[in-house]
Amino acid sequence: MKKRLKYIAAIVLTTITVTAFTQTNPFPAGPDPDRIVLNVTEDPSTSLAVTWRTCDSIQTGFAEIMETNADPAASLNAVRQSAVSEKFQLGNISVFYHSFIFKNLKPRTKYMYRVGRENHWSEWFHVTTAGLPGDKISFIYIGDVQTGIKSFWSGLIRSAYAKMPDANAIMYAGDIVNRGEFDNEWGELFYAGSFIHSMIPGIMSPGNHEYAKTKDDKLSAFWRPQFTLPENGPEGVKETAYFTDIQGMRFISLNSNQAEEVPADLESQKQWLDSVLQHNPNKWTCVIFHHPIYSIAPQRDNPWMRDNFKPLFDKYKVDLVMQGHDHAYARGMKKITGAAANEFSGTMYVISMSGSKMYKENQKPWMDKNGGHLQLYQLITVEGNTLSYKCYTSTGDLYDSFKLIKQKGKKNRLVED
The missing domain is CATH 3.60.21.10 (Metallo-dependent phosphatases)
Incomplete structure (x- = not known):
């Protein structure tokens, strides 16, 4: 995403509008997060970036993260932070993209995260941060x-x-x-x-x-x-x-x-x-x-x-x-x-x-x-x-x-x- 405000735990709304022809879309967005993608940061040992999509009725989102735990009840202790959200329009497509950069993570550590909001959460995904120089x-x-x-x-x-x-x-x-x-x-x-x-x-x-x-x-x-x-x-x-x-x-x-x-x-x-x-x-x-x-x-x-x-x-x-x-x-x-x-x-x-x-x-x-x-x-x-x-x-x-x-x-x- 374009904005450097991803680092700020606040809701930011922007709009991207592009003129285009009408598209038939077999993959329409809904209220639940989809197209969830992790990307590298400059230092993936301490931070990870995540982006996802929703329909345009869901205009804000959150990301939660914690170290992995086999007890489902432990997920109640996950840290919740506000995402950056931007409206995207391309022809007849109107959706929201949301993104967040998890920071201050530990190297070589297993985390679980999810994205979304009340009643519209993704599943919990597991990811391991990068290690240190010399690791395989x-x-x-x-x-x-x-x-x-x-x-x-x-x-x-x-x-x-x-x-x-x-x-x-x-x-x-x-x-x-x-x-x-x-x-x-x-x-x-x-x-x-x-x-x-x-x-x-x-x-x-x-x-x-x-x-x-x-x-x-x-x-x-x-x-x-x-x-x-x-x-x-x-x-x-x-x-x-x-x-x-x-x-x-x-x-x-x-x-x-x-x-x-x-x-x-x-x-x-x-x-x-x-x-x-x-x-x-x-x-x-x-x-x-x-x-x-x-x-x-x-x-x-x-x-x-x-x-x-x-x-x-x-x-x-x-x-x-x-x-x-x-x-x-x-x-x-x-x-x-x-x-x-x-x-x-x-x-x-x-x-x-x-x-x-x-x-x-x-x-x-x-x-x-x-x-x-x-x-x-x-x-x-x-x-x-x-x-x-x-x-x-x-x-x-x-x-x-x-x-x-x-x-x-x-x-x-x-x-x-």
Whole structure:
């Protein structure tokens, strides 16, 4: 959400109105909270952000939280705090979005929370705050969802959750829906992920399909009301370019769409990224965005990303770059040059997809492995000096895997399983 007043325990009402065509909505809002989504904050070890939706007759909301307790009666002692509420209008859609940031939490602690108000509460959700640097990290990486969300992606995200239910975060590399102004597509996303969205914090990075197909090419009107993301990025791309630190790894989202379309946003993100990488106290660094540094097909090349951001990845030894857009799978490291033409990069570049839209895969010189016409998800764990990466099909079969071994004073060593 846009407002920094989330930190104030007071009811704040704002209105967002967007002109749009009439939409048929198979996922109408009601008085009970729905589309409940957790997002990371800058420090998920001590704070968590939650956002939810109601019909427009419910104009205020509350969030309650407490450490987990097996005695239901203990829930009477949960701390209740007022949410920030804003009216959202898009064509014939009129709803309220509510958000709250839980603060002053304990690291590596199990909490239970719920959202809503009298007679209209959600269930209690369980979530564990991030730990401290040095703790094992686990996260899920999702490429383009975009199409077949309810019919096909439902099975994929549930398979990923079944294999990694204790993930610290789920990362989305853009094109989360096909048409960012269509409420029914966002409805399918929340239907498919259901309680998973409410229990594992999301790191969302926008793609070109989160931008309206208009002359203004604006970010989806749904993005900022329905996601509450860190606002530590540059002006003009707040809550799309940002970073979060989880257990010794810095996760950075870039807005590659604005980097292409708006020169000022490209330059501001470049300068911001330089600073965020320079002042990075973490052992590991992961960057996520939509348009790949190296693409799968020649006609999909993105030189503005490669020319502006790859030198920074090389300079600061970024470990993993996760991308989407090309609707096929590829990864590469061994054949990619680093800062100097005679040395190889220590950064692994990955492109993946998770929805039903598929493009033909092509073999390109930069690739160590490629493939296509498969729904895929990636599970990554980091422990000590080892990053372990496993890519699975939507049916749960292992498709690809490797390890990155961090070496003091040297580039990462790649071990292909």
